[in-house]
Amino acid sequence: MTVRSTDHGPKPEADLDALTDIAASEWPMDAWYAAAYDTEVGRQLAPFKVAGLPVVLYRTLAGVPVALADACWHRLVPLSMGKLCGDDVECGYHGIRYDTEGGCTFMPAQKTINPSAGVQSYPTVERHRFVWVWPGNPSKADPDLIPDIHWNDDPEWAADGKVIEVDAGYQLILDNLMDLTHEEFIHTSSIGNDALSNAEFDTVHDKETRQVTVTRWMRDIEPPPLWKNLLKVKYPEYDGRVDRWQIIRYQAPATICIDVGVAIAGTGAPEGDRSQGVNGYVLNTMCPTGPKTARYLWAIARNFAIDRQRVTNELREGVSKVFFEDETMLNAQQQAIDTNPGYDFYNLNIDAGGMWVRRMIKEMLAAESDLPPASSQEAGRE
Amino acid sequence: MTVRSTDHGPKPEADLDALTDIAASEWPMDAWYAAAYDTEVGRQLAPFKVAGLPVVLYRTLAGVPVALADACWHRLVPLSMGKLCGDDVECGYHGIRYDTEGGCTFMPAQKTINPSAGVQSYPTVERHRFVWVWPGNPSKADPDLIPDIHWNDDPEWAADGKVIEVDAGYQLILDNLMDLTHEEFIHTSSIGNDALSNAEFDTVHDKETRQVTVTRWMRDIEPPPLWKNLLKVKYPEYDGRVDRWQIIRYQAPATICIDVGVAIAGTGAPEGDRSQGVNGYVLNTMCPTGPKTARYLWAIARNFAIDRQRVTNELREGVSKVFFEDETMLNAQQQAIDTNPGYDFYNLNIDAGGMWVRRMIKEMLAAESDLPPASSQEAGRE
Amino acid sequence: MTVRSTDHGPKPEADLDALTDIAASEWPMDAWYAAAYDTEVGRQLAPFKVAGLPVVLYRTLAGVPVALADACWHRLVPLSMGKLCGDDVECGYHGIRYDTEGGCTFMPAQKTINPSAGVQSYPTVERHRFVWVWPGNPSKADPDLIPDIHWNDDPEWAADGKVIEVDAGYQLILDNLMDLTHEEFIHTSSIGNDALSNAEFDTVHDKETRQVTVTRWMRDIEPPPLWKNLLKVKYPEYDGRVDRWQIIRYQAPATICIDVGVAIAGTGAPEGDRSQGVNGYVLNTMCPTGPKTARYLWAIARNFAIDRQRVTNELREGVSKVFFEDETMLNAQQQAIDTNPGYDFYNLNIDAGGMWVRRMIKEMLAAESDLPPASSQEAGRE
Structure with a gap:
């Protein structure tokens, strides 16, 4: 069952129950x-x-x-x-x-x-x-539950990435990725501009598949520097406005694939025709290494100029710089949370996606504690 | 009401109630x-x-x-x-x-x-x-309560100083400054000699203004190296004995101005005629940054040769070296206190000033806890 | 009373009571x-x-x-x-x-x-x-209780050593020395080979003197590199097999002297005639500096070529390298114990000596707690 939020934000009562878990550092054990x-x-x-x-x-x-x-x-x-x-x-x-x-x-x-x-x-x-x-419980380790990040080794895509050891809990990284409004403020020199916080966005969640999707279309905008350059790889002559998209797809507990791109403005990308655009996928998956640390594996994939290693390298290094800006902020946020235990957090409209993510994780945790012995400790060798 | 201690030391009962608070790390919030x-x-x-x-x-x-x-x-x-x-x-x-x-x-x-x-x-x-x-409580933030350290920008004085980030609670720094006997042992190469621990001193406190003053006169002594040099700035020919003074003025909770100087011996300085002497003020104020750390702002002011930048620089660097010797000792003291929780401290006569300082702070803390909501947490924005 | 273990290992019931004290970090105070x-x-x-x-x-x-x-x-x-x-x-x-x-x-x-x-x-x-x-209690400080490590300044021996500041509790170092089987796995390039884990060993303890001795003879084996070289110092021509011994002597609470050596195979060393061999003593004593740290003083002594400083230096540096391999392992073990509180430890036959060591320490601790005031805190100045 897919539920679409029409109010672009969590309901007041939802707001309340999320107030105290911003620093939540638990994770499901029965997961890949x-x-x-x-x-x-x-x-x-x-x-x-x-x-x-x-x-x-x-x-x-x-x-x-x-x-x-x-x-x-x-x-x-x-x-x-x-x-x-x-x-x-x-x-x-x-x-x-x-x-x-x-x-x-x-x-x-x-x-x-x-x-x-x-x-x-x-x-x-x-x-x-x-x-x-x-x-977790080995008997439940179904390989079909591994999140789909096929763009990372699909022959029609070129992909490369890195690993970041973050000094922040994995949920703070998920928060960061579920709301890309922050690009405007952290990443102003590369991918952020004010089109981001002006554009409306749409949040959809599905409890059965444990997915949350946040979609944002910015139509007829001036492209930010990184996207201007990427579009020029495909259309060296074009210098005008674009339709830009960010479709953030979360798969519980810790994977987020972001479908991103720009197309020449007015060529039908929002309606489904991306033929005059460039498309990328930012693949992100977090491995919680402790309550306040996480191993963050990411890759950037693209479906244009896939045989040009230089584009691969430039894109990887460009994203790496952007993520370093996030890492600095995330580490500072974790420290601030640690020094302010019990702080009551407030949520904005932009936090809608992140809050659904926390609900999905909570449900997985609840499911584990309901079941008979299923933790990794108990599910040991016989 | 000003009270003069005639016994040059705390009374036995006073001694007892101070035994356990040597490491006290609280500070008033209603203060500049x-x-x-x-x-x-x-x-x-x-x-x-x-x-x-x-x-x-x-x-x-x-x-x-x-x-x-x-x-x-x-x-x-x-x-x-x-x-x-x-x-x-x-x-x-x-x-x-x-x-x-x-x-x-x-x-x-x-x-x-x-x-x-x-x-x-x-x-x-x-x-x-x-x-x-x-x-603290913004409604009580009266600028008239800011401690008087006017020597720091008075046109008749030349002043300069530095900041030290000390790994010790602010009260340990106050202890250090309220008893300058330690100069003899830490600062032997600059300002300390045995005249210090031989001289009598006088401790005065005033509960209303929350001030404590420790006065020590060393008459007809050989000047220590730093003062010998400073007196030569004014009297290049003079090479003899001096009357030396140290008047330590504490203003609660965390400011200490020390009136220091030497005059040619027997020219009437103890009686009030400092005309044949050189005078400085060591200005010290502590900002508690945590229970075991403090930001220590200081300056050294003088009223002679005030237009000679070289004297300003030499004096600032000279005092800086002296304070570095204190800093090393204070950091070690804090560590020793941390590894010996509950140690019963003993006080000597020289601790009289420092113990009155702690009483003033205790009274400020007691006054804050008596009042209705006045802490910084509660006195927030409406 | 000396008791010889015939089963080369602790009894099952002994096994059980030792399970939880692997990380024990207590030490007797009444000891040198x-x-x-x-x-x-x-x-x-x-x-x-x-x-x-x-x-x-x-x-x-x-x-x-x-x-x-x-x-x-x-x-x-x-x-x-x-x-x-x-x-x-x-x-x-x-x-x-x-x-x-x-x-x-x-x-x-x-x-x-x-x-x-x-x-x-x-x-x-x-x-x-x-x-x-x-x-501990000064009245019990009998110099006759100092462990015998006379080889360290005996004129018939040449000895030299170093100090290691180990980030592990002293008992973990004692464990390490009481079972030298680990030489085969850690020290393969110097003193370890598979003769070690194949050889039988004998564990003897004496409750009165608080000593534990583990004896291992490896007869007619190929000497490991270090011993091959040392035997050549005495017998430059000999290149054959050896009888090797390791006699580990523990004196509670924290000293272990290891009688080590090799002799030309079949010349009677196991029966007491070491005349055609080379003999060393590895002297080890631990000073607990905290629950998870120890100062480890060691020396290597020998009774051959005692006037050749080069042999002294080479031997000291050789042992130093070997002990660095142990130090790395011990630090890692202490960290693993800290991150797994309450882990149930399992013992192998090779742990027999180490477990008797722990019993001796336990008995010293029990003796101290039974007595009237004897701790260092209480036995202060009158």
Whole structure:
């Protein structure tokens, strides 16, 4: 069921119940999180945090990614300080070994292996350039639940991105992305101008698919610098006004794909004909690493001039600069929240999308606590 | 009513009630604190802390200093990360604007402004080279209560100074200044010698004006190096003994002006004729920035050779070196107090002045808690 | 009474009661701890921590080491920031002085000295190149209780070592040394090989002397690189197999001397004839500086080629590299324990020695809490 907000903002009563959770730092455990870019995982033991849990990632000899709890069963030393022996992990301290399922395969100076010895292994899937890990109940780890970010390795698109280690809770990053009005104030030299806060926007949510979409069309506007340049890649001669769109699509708990672009003004883009425009996707997914930190994986994809590496590089570096401006602000916001515990937050119309995101997360959390034993702690090895 | 201590030290019962508050880190809110030097406040948004509160300081186009709470009403981001738009402040994240009274004048993407939206503004006065801020009940912010440090911009005096960010509570700095016996032990190479701990001193307090004065005369002594040099500025030929004075005047809660000088021995300085001497004022005022940190603004003023910039510079740098020795000790003292919670402190005769200072502060704190709503939190915008 | 474990490991029930104390960070107060190497203590005031207490160490004019609490009675400033006046310590802030017993000998600006004024002094003995301090009840400070590490200054041995400031509790370092199986996994390039985890070992404990001994003989093995080189110092021609020994001797609470060596295989070393071998002692003693930190003093002694300084240097640097590998692991283990409070630890056969060590410490702690007032706090100056 899809519900469209006609008032461009949350209702007063909704407002009230969201007041206190601005700094909410919880996350669902029964979810896929992108722990790392594919290139970050290889034939070495690399430490990551997924949903707050220390995890060691590596690939088997056959190239399949494996995720184990990054703490030896015996003395808690991080397994990532050890080494790979074939497909097994050997602890660097006392040499205890574990297979890809986390089962113990060797103990030093003794022949009998305690049958209960082992570490948690986590379901892992490599898809669309990311390594996704499921920290919760393994029996629910359905790969079909992995968010769709196919633009990241679709042959009709060119994509590249980076990772940001943010010193702010993942929900603050989601807030940031669900309202792009801030581009006008933070990103004035690249993608922001006053068309943003003047344009109306539309917020739609769907409780079943746990999606929220915020759509904003800015018609017949002067393009901001970044988009002016990108349109020139396709239309070197054109120097006029554009129709610009931002369609922000959230998939709970932590993925946001933003369909962005500009087309020559009046050529029908708002009605569906984007043929005289340039289109990009900003792909964003957050891995909560702690209550006040997150690993933010992003990429920028485009469907024009896809074989020009220089455009790929310039676009990646341009977005990287923009996101650095956000990162600075997010870190400052987290610090301010920490030093003002219990502050009553106020919401503006622009916060409508972000508030629906928080409701989706709340519902996932509620669903987890209702169910019988389903947390990662309880869903361990038998 | 002025009370003179004849015993040169606190009474035993007074001793007892002060034992546990050596590390006291409270401060009155209804008071003027020097947040910054005048030159630190201009047409940029500068973050400070006043009485523990984050405050953004700037000047209007007309040059008047303004102090607002440094946290946006909407999402708590520091306003000092934003920018000035005329006399208004624009938040750097979502563009919300506030006027010099803290009232909201703009919200993005909406025409109606929530009438309750705004941030706290603090009464501010620029006087004697400092920008004074009143963090408490605005209705009590009488400029006549600003401590007199007129030597800092009096045409008959030459003055200059610096700011020290001390990692110690402001009361520890007050302790340090109220007993200058320590000069003998910390500052042996400049202003300390054994005349200090041998000389008697006199402690006077006045509960109505909340002042404490400690007077010490050292008659017919060999001058310490710094004073020897200063006397030579006025009397290049003189190389003999001096009468030296230190008159420490505390004004609650956090200002201490020290009348210091030497005169040619036996020329009547103790009786009031300082004509054959050189006189300086060490001006000190503390702004508590947190329970264990303080912003310490100081200046050294003199009434001789006032047009010689070189003397000004040498004196400022000389005092700066001396204060660095104190800073090191104060930081170590704060750390030692933190690692020994509940330590029972013992007082010596030399602590008489410092203990009266603590009583004055205690009385101000008691007066605040007796009154109806007067704290900065409660005395906000209507 | 000496008890020999025949099962090469703790009994199941013993296993259980040790599960939760892996991170135990308590230490006995009635014990000698090596605070510093002899060369670290001289005619300057040097700050150390002994059994978690701040202590200032110095030598009298006659060269005798003195240990006083490193906090002035008056305002808690560290005495180590002051200076020596003959054999007395003068506080750097207000000039209060203390003698070698901690008694106050001078107060500024007053003639009467408060008779109760003073700081704690700690029994101190210089022996075998270390300065030993007794933080607990002074009346029990019997120098005969100092652990025997005579190899460190015995004329028939050449010894040298270093100090490591470890970011891990002292018990984790004891664990590390009581099981040398880990050499195979951490120290593969120097002293570890698979002979270690294959060899049987023998654990003996004595409750009266509070000693634990773990003995491991590896017969007719290929020597690891370090030992191969050392044997060549004595037998340049020999390139064959060896009998290797590791006899780990723990003396509660925090000293471990390890008798190590190799002899030409089959020449009778296991039976007592070490004449055709090379022998070393790894001397280790830990001073707990806090619940999660320790000062680790070590030396390596040998009884061959004792006049060759180059061998001394190479051996010291070789061991230093090996211990750095341990330090990295220990710091990581302490962090992992901190982030996993309440983790149930599991023990392997190799943990037998370490578990007896913990029992000895537990017994010392129990003995202290049973007795009437004996803690360092209560056993102060009268």
